[in-house]
Amino acid sequence: MRLSLPARAALCLITIATLLFLYLPLVVVARLSFNPAKSVAWPGWSGYTTDWWSKAWESDAPREALLNSCKVALVATVIALVLGTLAAMAMTRFGFFGKDVVSFLLVLPIALPGIVTGIALQNTFSRTIDLGLFSFKVGFGFHSLVIAHATFCVVVAYNNVVARLRRSSPNLLEASADLGAHGSQTFRYITFPLVRSAMLAGGILAFALSFDEIVVTTFTAGSGFETLPQWILANFSRPQNVPLVNVMATFVMIVSIPLAWLAQRLSDGGDGGDGGAGR
Amino acid sequence: MPAIQLVRLRKTFGRDGHDSHQVVAVDDVDLEIAEGEFFSLLGPSGSGKTTVLRMIAGFELPTGGAVLLGGQDVTRAAPYDRDVNTVFQDYALFPHLTVQQNVEYGLKVKGIGRAERRQRAAEMLESVRLGSFGKRKPHEMSGGQRQRVALARALVNKPKVLLLDEPLGALDLKLREEMQVELKTIQREVGITFVFVTHDQGEALSMSSRIAVFNHGRIEQVGTPREIYDHPQTSFVAGFVGTSNVLDPTTSARVLGVEATHSVRPERIRLVAVGGAGARVDDGEVSVDGIVVDVQYLGAECRVRVQLDDSPAHLLASVPSDGLAGVSPGGPVRLAWSRRAAFTVTATDLDEHSADHLGADFQQGGDEQ
Structure with missing residues (x-):
């Protein structure tokens, strides 16, 4: 489609303005993490220093919080990938009574407000559940966070894999069985290679979701366990710690940009139909 | 085995x-x-x-x-x-x-x-x-x-x-x-x-x-x-495999003298007398008169669609393109075919493959050869 010169110029300006609006604050945070003054007055910068970075590296609390976030995100992602992929395979391969309802229930957790999920899980985890034969209490800590995060991480894993499976020919599985492959061989040689890149993309997204989750986390972490978002929220209002918060935010940004790029590439380009993606 | x-x-x-x-x-x-x-x-x-x-x-x-x-x-x-x-x-x-x-x-x-x-x-x-x-x-x-x-x-x-x-x-x-x-x-x-x-x-x-x-x-x-x-046994087979004229019992009774569904391949039908004069039909042949509805040119041959006199039925005849002098839509024509060329078939459901179902009509196969 051809646009007139003024129209193109206007659209170009709007695009630039919007992108600046989105990304300038991130640049400012990054810049502030190298700013000698603690002042939050904006732009208020005066020279460069890496002091805050070394200070952040040396202090235990933010490092521990970062590690905790990574651990929770990693375990929740692995659980989500296993459950999400299996669910996606079931939903694309079989027809059964109530399939539409199950499909809806599978993706619902991501649409549910975190506050609702948080309250519901907090309620459940804090109670002693009596099953007659035995009773147990989930309690709070690393494990409760993993369970809570997995509930919405499953959805992204499922969505990515199900989209890939829907795009590939259903005959592939039949062709594999026809050529003599048992179920496990078909999974190993055909299904898994086809969904591998979709699983990776879903996994990265799930990790990112879990990593910065704060609402559900607040309800399900308990008192002895702190994730990075919790630490940032707690320290953001303490003037002496604001530079450290800037450093942590910048660090996370630097790590997540290549991951986001990779996730996007994998879910767009890694089409099962064009075999070049695997290379 | x-x-x-x-x-x-x-x-x-x-x-x-x-x-x-x-x-x-x-x-x-x-x-x-x-x-x-x-x-x-x-x-x-x-x-x-x-x-x-x-x-x-x-x-x-x-x-x-x-x-x-x-x-x-x-x-x-x-x-x-x-x-x-x-x-x-x-x-x-x-x-x-x-x-x-x-x-x-x-x-x-x-x-x-x-x-x-x-x-x-x-x-x-x-x-x-x-x-x-x-x-x-x-x-x-x-x-x-x-x-x-x-x-x-x-x-x-x-x-x-x-x-x-x-x-x-x-x-x-x-x-x-x-x-x-x-x-x-x-x-x-x-x-x-x-x-x-x-x-x-x-x-x-x-x-x-x-x-x-x-x-x-x-x-x-x-x-x-x-x-x-x-030798298609049913009207469906006659119509689906190749092209066939399927005559319903009423038309068959009038044309062939037997009241049963019949099938005749278009290439077994010949045009004997264009213009209605001096029609000579061999022994063992059936003939019927009609008016040319249209002529479809297919290269080596032509398909002539004929509306039978005193009948709502259409018949399709495949004839060599060079034997068509004087045949044009609206003109009278006489069709003839060997008695052996028409055989009885069991009437079966023709559903979407039946062309406009008149008293007798032709059906074409899924694809022309």
Whole structure:
């Protein structure tokens, strides 16, 4: 489609303005993490220093919080990938009574407000559940966070894999069985290679979701366990710690940009139909 | 011992008790296919031919009846436990594997050593003239080449039976004709029983040793291409395989003197007297007068559509293009054909394949030859 010169110029300006609006604050945070003054007055910068970075590296609390976030995100992602992929395979391969309802229930957790999920899980985890034969209490800590995060991480894993499976020919599985492959061989040689890149993309997204989750986390972490978002929220209002918060935010940004790029590439380009993606 | 036996094979879709709209896809089909045959399942879409193929392959569980391969009941056996291989309509090549790996796949999952399967796959690719394509990915090949990869991938396993589900449907006309010849040649060379599903009557006639014509989940007729074409037993077969004039009992009574559904091929009808004068009809011939409705030029021949006098019926005659002087729409004409050219058929449902159903009319097959 051809646009007139003024129209193109206007659209170009709007695009630039919007992108600046989105990304300038991130640049400012990054810049502030190298700013000698603690002042939050904006732009208020005066020279460069890496002091805050070394200070952040040396202090235990933010490092521990970062590690905790990574651990929770990693375990929740692995659980989500296993459950999400299996669910996606079931939903694309079989027809059964109530399939539409199950499909809806599978993706619902991501649409549910975190506050609702948080309250519901907090309620459940804090109670002693009596099953007659035995009773147990989930309690709070690393494990409760993993369970809570997995509930919405499953959805992204499922969505990515199900989209890939829907795009590939259903005959592939039949062709594999026809050529003599048992179920496990078909999974190993055909299904898994086809969904591998979709699983990776879903996994990265799930990790990112879990990593910065704060609402559900607040309800399900308990008192002895702190994730990075919790630490940032707690320290953001303490003037002496604001530079450290800037450093942590910048660090996370630097790590997540290549991951986001990779996730996007994998879910767009890694089409099962064009075999070049695997290379 | 027949290669394949189908015994009262039945398949309905829509679950019992759950769905009141049960669709009978395959309705008590009995069939025997001998070893080494090139056997076609011919029928319009939705006639059940592909479902029959899928039940032979093991992708669908029959609702009733049995599938026997080489005398063994495999009705409930999994696809990987059957000595048959399938060429799919969309080829179903594995997109992440090279052509060579695709062809090796069947051997690999059966635990055949790397060296042997390399060699057998390479030989197979050579025999479908794709010897130098082993390293390519399926998406880097043309439709015709993919088709041959699919064939190689199936045949390398040396199955007792090869099932082909409309394998030529996606190819353009020229390539399709080449592949028809090639498939036939390959079948003769390997001597494997081929079961070929198609809706293209020309394809079925030119390639098959025998054909089963399907309609509404039932087999209307089984026979050699010549039997099917020259002696269709039902009005459906007459109309679906080639082009036929089907005369309903009323018209037959008037024209032939017998009250029963009849079929006459257009090429068996000749124009004897253009202009209505000096009509000379041989002994043993039937003749009928009418008015030319239109003339369709097809190159070597023309199709003349004639409205019969005193009857709502139309007849279609195929005549050589050079014998058409004086024939033009609106003119009177006399048609004649040998009594042996018209034979009785059982009237069956013609559904979407019937042209405007007048007292007698012609039906054309799915595809012209």
